[in-house]
Amino acid sequence: MAILTISLAFLLLFFPLLALSSGEVEFIFNGFNETQNNPSLTLERASIIKPSGALRLTNSSKDMIGHAFYPRPIKMFVENSTKVSSFSTSFVFAILTPIPGQGGFGLAFTIAPLTEFPGAEPGHFLGIFNSGNDGNDSNHVFAVEFDTVDGYNETSDSEGNHVGININSMKSLLVEPAAYYDNTKEDITLEKGKPIQAWIEYDGLKKLVNVTICPMGEKKPSKPLLSAPINNLSSVFKEDMYVGFSASTGKKASSHYILGWSFAMSETSPSLNLSQLPLPPIEKRSSSSLTLQIKILLAALSVSIVVLLGILVSFKLYRRLTQFEILEDWELDCPHRFRYKDLYTATKGFKESEVIGVGGFGEVYKGVLPTSASEIAVKKISRNSIQGMREFAAEIESLGRLRHKHLVNLQGWCKRKNDLLLVYDYIPNGSLDSPLYEPDKNFLLSWENRFNIIKGVAAGLLYLHEEWEQVVVHRDVKSSNVLIDADMNARLGDFGLARLFDHGKLSHTTSVVGTIGYIAPELARTGKASCSTDVFAYGVLLLELATGRRPIDSDHFILVDWVLEFKHLGQILDVVDPNLGSSYVVEEMELVLGLGLICSHQKAEARPTVRQVLRYLNGDELLPVINDWSSVDHSQRSEMNLRLLEIISADMITNSQVSSSLGGISSGSLESGR
Secondary structure, X not given: OXXXXXXXXXXXXXXXXXXXXXXXXXXXXXXXXXXXXXXXXXXXXXXXXOOOOEEEEEOOOOOOEEEEEOXXXXXXXXXXXXXXXXXXXXXXXXXXXXXXXXXXXXXXXXXXXXXXXXXXXXXXXXXXXXXOOOOOHHHOOEEEEEEOOOOOEOXXXXXXXXXXXXXXXXXXXXXXXOEEEEOEEEXXXXXHOOOEEEEEEEEOOOOEEEXXXXXXXXXXXXXXXXXXXXXXXXXXXXXXXXXEEEEEXXXXXXXXXXXXXXXXXXXXXXXXXXXXXXXXXXXXXXXXXXXXXXXXXXXXXXXXXXXXXXXXXXXXHHHHHOOOOOOOHHHHHOOOEOOHHHHHHHOOOOOHHHEEEEOOOEEEEEEEOOOOOOEEEEEEEEOOOHHHHHHHHHHHHHHOOOOOOOEOOEEEEEEEOOEEEEEEEOOOOOEOHHHHHOOEOOEOOOHHHHHHHHHHHHHHHHHHHHHOOOEEEOOOOOHHHEEEOOOOOEEEOOOOOOEEEOOOOOOOOOOOOOOOOOOOHHHHHHOOOOHHHHHHHHHHHHHHHHHOOOOEEEOOEEHHHHHHHHHHOOOHHHHOOHHHOOOOOHHHHHHHHXXXXXXXOOOHHHOOOHHHHHHHHOOOOOOOOOOXXXXXXXXXXXXXXXXXXXXXXXXXXXXXXXXXXXXXXOOOOOOXXX
């Protein structure tokens, strides 16, 4: 018995194939050196690089195909059943190009009935299919492609650098540009030569395929890049199938490497030991290749000069006869620029039925991007001043880089003639003031929702004030500029009045902007916005969420003073929103009301920073006791509001002012139109 136990342990330790039961297999390759006692892969025009152990599917030769498969067939069906079993695989790959941006074509994780593909073509077919059998059900092939070249026809994979799920064809069932989710969606360039880890998981019960990628060393993203229901795998797979990889080059060429690989049936594949994986070798360009490239470059320059002369002669006529998008110098320097035709398609030609809001300079449309099927909000702004557009672009270039889960992110923009298009995240539940002041029985704000929104807005303000590369003063924090996403999280929007300055410096802004009821007293006197003036407006917002009352209902009602009166009477909970009834946490409500009064204190020096606000909300610090509230009476407050109205008349301020700033996406602009 002891000898048998030792023998079994030896087999489990040194052989990566574990026959758990019929159809259940598990193996792992942390590199592909033979010293690991791994069963030799079945290789066709592929090779293992010594001594590193990297598996090279193709080198940078043109029109090349390389295959590497696990040598033993795998039973893909649940035992005594016609149902496909769950399976999972993880691998690390790298694609190296001789010339950056000039490589091709890609590689694919492949499940096929054979390890050889007679007649398979290189290039877009990735060494799996050919022009004669592409799309035939008799292929019995499932593949996930990692493609670096634009698609092979007009209806599939129109953009390079993508990931796609394929069955029996190179026309993908589902395709997405290569990217991963890390709070926000981050793009990946597949052919940069840096190792990329991929996970492909099939759930046999749900009949769902998930594909996830990220740079090697990063934590596996919680959200997959691709997620597709596939109901017909039982007709695609045969009883015995082989798993492995196929890659190809064409007129463009890259070296394709697999650095590690694990696979399992019926369970999650084993985790790769990334520290043991080989690095792809450094490939040097030959002198003949460089000489050829120089010759090609010189020839291209000569042709370009001739063509340029022709273009310069006919440029004016060409502009009149065509309607292509002409880019100015500032637009070339700005990232995240969308193509007009994509936005036109996304909004159904800017159809009136797609309008979800109206802002200061134009209408806002709901759209669905044709390239990714993601929902967006597109604001179409008509501007006649070219100089105004340049100033506008200068602000976009800075604020367009803000990224936080509690902000409405500006995804990008596009300019066509005199139309400027801004593309934002689409926020399905609209702005906060709608459910707060016009409650719908199907969309009520619970106290839990409100407290979560309070924390979310504070987190967004902390990012703007302290965590980004510059200080961003929002200058228009209010309920209509807080949007609610599908998960009931707060997203602070409308950066139309925002101003930026360096950390440690003071703002030089001297114009009074904002919305009456949220404007700090010192801002009305000096015109100088600061982080503290944002905190004042945030304090008013807290009182709104707790009481369900607007900041100013009339000349005789000012929310801050009203709540303060009840606090002095010791009856602070009498101000709670009647819509909440008794469904709230008393300690949290008292905290929010007290914090709202402190944040909206008349003296700027008495207000906390947003970082302190979050410590109070998280229970890390107790709320300070304020004895001197320095409150003004109603007559004084009314005089201040009259002064603000005079400023409005002098065109120094407007509610949600949009002139000279980021287009003023105001309340409702990014909403669902609910």
